[in-house]
Amino acid sequence: MKLDWETDRSPDQCNQALAEWFADEFEGEPTEPPLPGGRQAALAALQQYDASHYGKSRNFLDAPVSQLAIYLRHGMLTMPEVRDEMRRRYAGSPHVIEEFLRQLAWRDFFEHALEYYGAALQDDLEPAKHSVPRDNRLPTDIANGTTGLPCIDGMLAELFETGYLHNHERLWFAAYFCHYRGLDWKAGAELFRQYLLDGDWASNSASWQWVESTFASKPYFMNQENIAHYSNKRWCQGCKVVCPFKGSYEQLQVKLFDRGRAPLAVVPGKEGRS
Numbered sequence: 001m002k003l004d005w006e007t008d009r010s011p012d013q014c015n016q017a018l019a020e021w022f023a024d025e026f027e028g029e030p031t032e033p034p035l036p037g038g039r040q041a042a043l044a045a046l047q048q049y050d051a052s053h054y055g056k057s058r059n060f061l062d063a064p065v066s067q068l069a070i071y072l073r074h075g076m077l078t079m080p081e082v083r084d085e086m087r088r089r090y091a092g093s094p095h096v097i098e099e100f101l102r103q104l105a106w107r108d109f110f111e112h113a114l115e116y117y118g119a120a121l122q123d124d125l126e127p128a129k130h131s132v133p134r135d136n137r138l139p140t141d142i143a144n145g146t147t148g149l150p151c152i153d154g155m156l157a158e159l160f161e162t163g164y165l166h167n168h169e170r171l172w173f174a175a176y177f178c179h180y181r182g183l184d185w186k187a188g189a190e191l192f193r194q195y196l197l198d199g200d201w202a203s204n205s206a207s208w209q210w211v212e213s214t215f216a217s218k219p220y221f222m223n224q225e226n227i228a229h230y231s232n233k234r235w236c237q238g239c240k241v242v243c244p245f246k247g248s249y250e251q252l253q254v255k256l257f258d259r260g261r262a263p264l265a266v267v268p269g270k271e272g273r274s
């Protein structure tokens, strides 16, 4: 079937064509994507994105990020195009886009990792740098977004409804999944691939392994202070639950990793690559 997305089909016709094309692949009615698809929309998003405050603000949920990963993931933009456009636009002040290009380089590195490791990237690349066992199920409270923790359920609702999560939310959720729930990163990575519009095999699996410490020298985890600060207290204000993330990094390290076994050189990851 030939699909000409950019020219002769209305959104309704595109949805209809998709529904027929992927009839056995999804449940429910087709829905409008949160971002317009296609090459023209991708180029417009690239041209409109103001990266001048990216370095200082990217870790904050309220700060505008580019959302270009969705277009990169689906081949609507290439990494060299994004890099060159940013370099051209910020030629007079290259330091402004240093952090943006660094993140793009991570994406490039993860694609090389996938090329190098192949299917092995979907399995532990190294032993975890802790000795806490993992359970490979996806618990129903997570699958349904009903864990009872407002922040985690908020992130899950956002994932399910929009197909997007900010990088910091991805890190927090992955740390919750692996370290606070003791679950296998592969089940979490599968959940992300299922719902993220930019879900892929390279950045997704490599990032989950980075959080778990099977592709990094230490596990990444966060505390409540970190979530409250970078989310501008989005969920913490008025939160009534007993917060599992409350405590210093030193206290949480003991709680998460020192369960009667000697931890393997665990160092608290405050920000790391996030």
Ligand SMILES: Cc1cc2nc3c(=O)[nH]c(=O)nc-3n(C[C@H](O)[C@H](O)[C@H](O)COP(=O)(O)OP(=O)(O)OC[C@H]3O[C@@H](n4cnc5c(N)ncnc54)[C@H](O)[C@@H]3O)c2cc1C
Pocket: 058, 065, 066, 067, 068, 069, 070, 072, 073, 100, 103, 104, 106, 107, 110, 165, 166, 167, 168, 170, 171, 174, 192, 193, 196, 198, 199, 200, 201, 203, 204, 205, 207, 208, 211
């Ligand atoms: C657990 C976990 C799972 C992830 N899964 C995916 C995934 O399936 N697909 C995906 O594309 N990215 C994934 N990422 C990386 C990152 O979170 C997204 O690329 C980014 O949040 C996409 O939003 P954006 O385009 O607005 O990014 P921006 O912050 O605007 O960044 C610009 C571009 O740089 C690249 N980039 C930014 N942050 C990262 C990062 N931490 N690692 C690698 N590249 C980065 C992306 O290509 C992004 O489009 C994951 C990160 C984590 C922690």
